[in-house]
Amino acid sequence: MIKAIGSICLLLCWSCLVSATWYEDKQGIMGTNIQVEVWAEYPDRGQQAIGAVMTEMERINQLMSPYIATSELAILNAQAAQHPVVVCEELFELIKLSLALSVETNGAFDITFASIGYLYDYRRHEKPSDEQVKALLPAINFHHVVLNEAQKSVYFSHPKVKIDLGGIAKGHAVDNAIVLLQNLGIEHALVTAGGDTRLLGDRRGKPWMVGIRDPRHADKQAVVLPLENIALSTSGDYERYFEQDGVRYHHILSPKSGTSSYQVQSVSIIGPRSTLNDALSTAVFVLGVQEGIDLLNRTPGYDGLILDNQRKLHYSKDLAP
Numbered sequence: 001m002i003k004a005i006g007s008i009c010l011l012l013c014w015s016c017l018v019s020a021t022w023y024e025d026k027q028g029i030m031g032t033n034i035q036v037e038v039w040a041e042y043p044d045r046g047q048q049a050i051g052a053v054m055t056e057m058e059r060i061n062q063l064m065s066p067y068i069a070t071s072e073l074a075i076l077n078a079q080a081a082q083h084p085v086v087v088c089e090e091l092f093e094l095i096k097l098s099l100a101l102s103v104e105t106n107g108a109f110d111i112t113f114a115s116i117g118y119l120y121d122y123r124r125h126e127k128p129s130d131e132q133v134k135a136l137l138p139a140i141n142f143h144h145v146v147l148n149e150a151q152k153s154v155y156f157s158h159p160k161v162k163i164d165l166g167g168i169a170k171g172h173a174v175d176n177a178i179v180l181l182q183n184l185g186i187e188h189a190l191v192t193a194g195g196d197t198r199l200l201g202d203r204r205g206k207p208w209m210v211g212i213r214d215p216r217h218a219d220k221q222a223v224v225l226p227l228e229n230i231a232l233s234t235s236g237d238y239e240r241y242f243e244q245d246g247v248r249y250h251h252i253l254s255p256k257s258g259t260s261s262y263q264v265q266s267v268s269i270i271g272p273r274s275t276l277n278d279a280l281s282t283a284v285f286v287l288g289v290q291e292g293i294d295l296l297n298r299t300p301g302y303d304g305l306i307l308d309n310q311r312k313l314h315y316s317k318d319l320a321p
């Protein structure tokens with residue numbers, strides 16, 4: 001009898017060993033590519049973990065997309081200039097963090113960029129006219145976003161303000177996904193949402209090899225980094241853009257001018273929190289090489305590399321080769 005039980009245990013362990021493997025899925029959510037890879041002992045655990053991440057991505061999309069009329073963010077944009085609008089704790093906290101990052105980045109990261117940004121449609125090659133940019137520029141100013149901590153409400157003190165969390169929400173979603181995976185007992189995983197990646201553990205005895213793409217050649221890597229248990233975000237001028245009369249109109253706007261920022265082609269930030277990497281990559285892109293590197297050098301735990309508009313690489317001090 002004991003022998004029989006022993007063999008059943010052996011068989012069970014054997015079957016769990018053979019199905020312990022990497023499980024992977026890719027889906028289009030939040031207007032971007034979501035990629036998840038997890039190491040799991042059984043197929044249902046792998047599928048469950050991947051399913052939990054995709055569900056979380058879609059939940060955040062429904063809450064924060066400016067394109068979904070019922071999202072809390074869209075409701076803010078429709079109503080918050082008329083009266084304070086109460087939002088859920090999660091959205092309130094992410095807006096609060098965004099405003100703090102505006103201060104930290106001297107206004108380079110500013111969710112009110114959308115006051116002009118919403119007039120771009122990169123797929124249709126549409127952009128605001130010079131007159132529109134001029135008229136709406138005063139609406140870009142994070143000080144117009146007034147938070148009431150007790151009520152968890154948001155008010156826009158300028159009539160033309162719109163906000164967009166496109167520079168931070170994907171990083172937030174990736175951080176949430178990693179916490180979900182940890183709670184499910186997963187120890188090795190990669191979660192990517194567009195340019196935002198976070199790694200849980202290593203690739204079982206090896207580091208993850210994470211590539212930073214060449215901004216001008218989609219199939220080439222500019223740099224490949226061996227990483228584990230950390231996050232990396234890249235902002236590039238190739239994600240959403242169109243060209244007109246030799247000018248590249250892309251999706252990272254300078255809050256000072258209300259137009260695309262041109263000092264660099266791509267910025268990658270490495271640090272523990274994907275949410276901060278995401279916002280910092282956008283901010284450093286706007287700040288350019290000198291101010292961007294200065295910002296990273298005074299931000300503990302966060303490092304970065306910048307490919308400037310002459311295609312020269314620059315590193316923050318802890319990454320310098």
Ligand code: ADP
Nearest residue numbers: 109110113166167194195235239251252253282
């Ligand atoms: P993505 O992964 O979409 O390429 P990035 O991290 O590169 O995102 O950030 C770009 C996005 O950030 C834009 O699509 C826009 O939604 C938002 N954004 C653009 N300019 C700014 C800015 N100055 N401050 C904050 N967010 C911005």
Ligand code: MG
Nearest residue numbers: 167278279282
């Ligand atoms: Mg970003």
